[in-house]
Amino acid sequence: MNIGENVRQRRTALGKSTIALGRETGVTGQMISMIEMGHRRPSLVLAMKLAEALGCTLSELVQESA
Secondary structure (H helix, E strand, C coil): CCHHHHHHHHHHHCCCCHHHHHHHHCCCHHHHHHHHCCCCCCCHHHHHHHHHHCCCCHHHHHCCCC
16 A cells, blocks of 8 residues: 555544545645545655544555555
């Protein structure tokens, strides 16, 4: 998995919409969708905010799995 897939998996497991996650992290729901689809990569600051909002560490969020 890449960061976008990790964000989507964790977001849906928490029952959050892209809009809600965007509000929590200071971006639009569209930006969250673009990250999840792999069209955009979050900045380090945004990745840290995403990890906090999703209840995981930055390392867990960016971890790639086979």
